[in-house]
Amino acid sequence: MNSVNPIIQIRNVYKYFGPLKALDNVSLDVNFREKVVVIGPSGSGKSTLLRTINQLETIDRGQIVVDGQDINSPANDITKIRAEVGMVFQSFNLFRHKTVLQNLTLAPLKIRKISKDEAEETALKLLEKVDIKEKADSYPAQLSGGQQQRVAIARALAMNPKIMLFDEPTSALDPEMIGEVLDVMVTLALEGMTMVVVSHEMGFAREVADRIVFMDYGQIIETGTPQHFFENPEHARSQKFLEQIL
Amino acid sequence: MSEKPVTIEISDGAAIPRRKDKGLVSAWRLAFFSALVIFTCLLIFKREPYLRIIKFLPDGILVTFEVTIASISLASIIGLFTGLGRISRNRYINLIASTYVEVVRGIPLLVQLFYLYYALGRFVRIPDIAAAVIAMSVCYGAYMGEVFRAGIESIDRGQTEAALSLGFNRTQTMFYVILPQAWRTILPPVGNEFIALLKDTSLVSILAVSDLLRRGREFASESFFYFETYTMIAIIYLLITLLLSKFVGIMEERLGRYEQR
Numbered sequence: 001m002n003s004v005n006p007i008i009q010i011r012n013v014y015k016y017f018g019p020l021k022a023l024d025n026v027s028l029d030v031n032f033r034e035k036v037v038v039i040g041p042s043g044s045g046k047s048t049l050l051r052t053i054n055q056l057e058t059i060d061r062g063q064i065v066v067d068g069q070d071i072n073s074p075a076n077d078i079t080k081i082r083a084e085v086g087m088v089f090q091s092f093n094l095f096r097h098k099t100v101l102q103n104l105t106l107a108p109l110k111i112r113k114i115s116k117d118e119a120e121e122t123a124l125k126l127l128e129k130v131d132i133k134e135k136a137d138s139y140p141a142q143l144s145g146g147q148q149q150r151v152a153i154a155r156a157l158a159m160n161p162k163i164m165l166f167d168e169p170t171s172a173l174d175p176e177m178i179g180e181v182l183d184v185m186v187t188l189a190l191e192g193m194t195m196v197v198v199s200h201e202m203g204f205a206r207e208v209a210d211r212i213v214f215m216d217y218g219q220i221i222e223t224g225t226p227q228h229f230f231e232n233p234e235h236a237r238s239q240k241f242l243e244q245i246l
Numbered sequence: 247m248s249e250k251p252v253t254i255e256i257s258d259g260a261a262i263p264r265r266k267d268k269g270l271v272s273a274w275r276l277a278f279f280s281a282l283v284i285f286t287c288l289l290i291f292k293r294e295p296y297l298r299i300i301k302f303l304p305d306g307i308l309v310t311f312e313v314t315i316a317s318i319s320l321a322s323i324i325g326l327f328t329g330l331g332r333i334s335r336n337r338y339i340n341l342i343a344s345t346y347v348e349v350v351r352g353i354p355l356l357v358q359l360f361y362l363y364y365a366l367g368r369f370v371r372i373p374d375i376a377a378a379v380i381a382m383s384v385c386y387g388a389y390m391g392e393v394f395r396a397g398i399e400s401i402d403r404g405q406t407e408a409a410l411s412l413g414f415n416r417t418q419t420m421f422y423v424i425l426p427q428a429w430r431t432i433l434p435p436v437g438n439e440f441i442a443l444l445k446d447t448s449l450v451s452i453l454a455v456s457d458l459l460r461r462g463r464e465f466a467s468e469s470f471f472y473f474e475t476y477t478m479i480a481i482i483y484l485l486i487t488l489l490l491s492k493f494v495g496i497m498e499e500r501l502g503r504y505e506q507r
Binding site: 056079080084086156 | 418
């Protein structure tokens with residue numbers, strides 16, 4: 001069923017910050033196992049759009065359906081929906097008072113109520129996957145930015161989510177650390193995870209995205225395959241944006 | 247004036263002496279051991295009247311401890327809920343907590359004690375020690391509420407967002423993620439509140455509570471050793487307060503550990 005219906009349906013969404021229109025009639029569907037990369041100039045509303053998907057931002061009008069559930073309906077428990085949607089932040093946001101391992105096990109233990117042994121076993125596997133198992137007992141402050149971000153990805157994966165959201169995951173990193181984080185994301189994409197990524201990494205977008213979404217002024221200006229978007233952007237604003245960054 | 251060029255040294259964090267670099271003589275050690283030496287010398291070389299005074303005081307010290315510990319516990323609980331109330335998204339809870347803080351902060355503790363004991367005492371008879379503990383807790387609960395609020399607000403929003411995105415609800419986020427971190431920021435000012443509270447328990451001696459100060463007053467007024475008695479009382483308060491501040495310092499260091507590189 002998931003493979004037929006879009007797993008994320010965003011319908012005519014509006015969001016205002018005071019007088020500022022952050023999202024202006026945005027509609028977007030994301031299919032199961034699809035990788036969508038959202039790009040656009042800063043202030044274009046791309047992070048806001050991403051954050052509405054797990055209701056870190058509420059919306060003023062419109063509808064968002066995630067995995068068949070309207071997230072703004074009072075009948076649905078938003079915490080349950082969030083548990084199925086992993087999120088990776090620009091500033092990592094690891095729990096500073098917990099070790100790396102505890103960062104990964106906290107939510108599975110308290111929310112999924114699984115046993116400590118099981119949680120730690122899964123956590124160690126994930127840490128191995130993001131290649132940072134040796135730091136399991138370190139605290140976040142002892143890690144580099146790239147290491148922290150890899151742990152943050154593993155932490156989100158520990159809840160075994162159906163969807164992963166990435167909010168500019170490499171923007172706060174030193175250049176030499178961007179690669180290690182992107183590698184993990186590419187691996188994840190190859191495994192078939194449904195991903196929505198807000199990013200400025202055009203190389204990553206070109207390589208991994210099934211679809212590029214270009215936003216500006218709170219609107220989706222253009223969507224298309226990477227090939228289409230990077231080779232023949234239709235819209236004048238997309239062309240201008242590409243000129244500026246490439 | 248002199249012709250010497252003026253140089254301004256720009257220091258950064260590294261130039262500020264670290265807590266550990268204090269060496270043998272720290273302000274705490276100087277104060278504590280001086281007090282201890284004076285205390286011991288007085289007892290050894292001037293046994294009369296100091297030995298008599300010290301024998302008279304243990305009951306009072308015990309009462310002071312009882313009132314302090316009971317008030318600290320109660321005030322911490324009130325403070326936590328007040329702090330949570332002050333940041334609550336529920337308008338009414340927020341208003342109640344904020345009003346409580348404003349009112350209590352605006353009335354001197356001594357007046358609150360009098361009011362509870364003598365004014366309200368006309369309608370309800372509250373036992374002495376209970377009245378003391380209630381007044382101290384209500385007053386310090388408001389102060390601590392502000393400390394808790396500031397501590398919680400000092401935690402980066404990203405921590406809350408990360409917890410919410412994993413599927414924690416707001417209460418779980420508060421107790422598993424925010425408070426354990428806020429505790430580190432909160433501890434030093436809370437420690438100061440504890441110490442202030444301990445000293446302010448001396449105010450309850452105006453009720454019929456036989457705390458350390460009141461016992462001293464009783465002894466002094468019978469024996470007329472005012473100087474000697476109040477010297478002893480001051481030294482005992484100082485020693486207890488310094489021990490408490492040391493304890494707070496040790497806790498602080500332990501909780502600070504995960505921040506180290």
